[in-house]
Amino acid sequence: MTERLRVLVRPRHGHLRARINKKIEDDIVYIDQTGADRTTQLRKLVTGLFRYERVETHPHVALEMQGYAERLVQEALKYGPNHKPTMELMDFWMNEKDLIHKVFKVFVPRYQKFDAPYTKLHKIPMMNKQKQPMIRGVLEMKGNPYPPVEPHPLQNRNSLANILIAEAKKEYYLRKLKTPEEVNKMPPAENPTATESTPSSA
Known part of the structure; x- marks a missing residue:
């Protein structure tokens, strides 16, 4: 049979x-x-x-x-x-x-x-x-040696764009979990374009 x-x-x-x-x-x-x-x-x-x-x-x-x-x-x-x-x-x-x-x-x-x-x-x-x-x-x-007809999604976690996004999200959540008082005490971001203050005249 x-x-x-x-x-x-x-x-x-x-x-x-x-x-x-x-x-x-x-x-x-x-x-x-x-x-x-x-x-x-x-x-x-x-x-x-x-x-x-x-x-x-x-x-x-x-x-x-x-x-x-x-x-x-x-x-x-x-x-x-x-x-x-x-x-x-x-x-x-x-x-x-x-x-x-x-x-x-x-x-x-x-x-x-x-x-x-x-x-x-x-x-x-x-x-x-x-x-x-x-x-x-x-x-x-199935199991043939050729490339897949339907390609697998790319794993690009280590790309520069994804690394920057991950760090930005991490910083956002760190600020979000802190109390308002702690956030206010945090030093402001440095401004590289700021000019030095001129000394006062005598």
């Missing part, structure tokens, strides 16, 4: 014919309505995902790819390379057979410390050739 997939995947397909126009190996591939062509294109995309660990395509296509990629990783983690049905599944989906070795030697050790899902789908806003807004899907394997 097949184990339930650990990541939520939409049960309906994404109508690849209307949505795919992807350049693979210097050939523009268009999808028709036949199931064989549809499966062939999905196998190429899934193979590319395991090869490069990040692919860019239409969000609906990426969402459909995610389900197959999650299933392959989940089966490899559970059964290992000595399980015949798992190896048959890998052989079907991997057009480049050296990737089967990569799944068990690279992805399985990596994802033993991860919780499902093992892939992440990003929806990136961008402009098309007609300067119209559109959404592009980026599907990636």
Whole structure:
């Protein structure tokens, strides 16, 4: 009995014919309505995902790819390379057979410390050739060596501006906590532009 997939995947397909126009190996591939062509294109995309660990395509296509990629990783983690049905599944989906070795030697050790899902789908806003807004899907394997698609916020506590602001806040609260009498007794700030008083005439 097949184990339930650990990541939520939409049960309906994404109508690849209307949505795919992807350049693979210097050939523009268009999808028709036949199931064989549809499966062939999905196998190429899934193979590319395991090869490069990040692919860019239409969000609906990426969402459909995610389900197959999650299933392959989940089966490899559970059964290992000595399980015949798992190896048959890998052989079907991997057009480049050296990737089967990569799944068990690279992805399985990596994802033993991860919780499902093992892939992440990003929806990136961008402009098309007609300067119209559109959404592009980026599907990636978690733990890949590339820079993050969504950059982490910068930690700039040690910048000059933040240091000056922190010192100003500290001085403000020190003055605020003192009593009015103590504040009045505090020496005024030095005025570097003040001129020295002239001596009185005899």
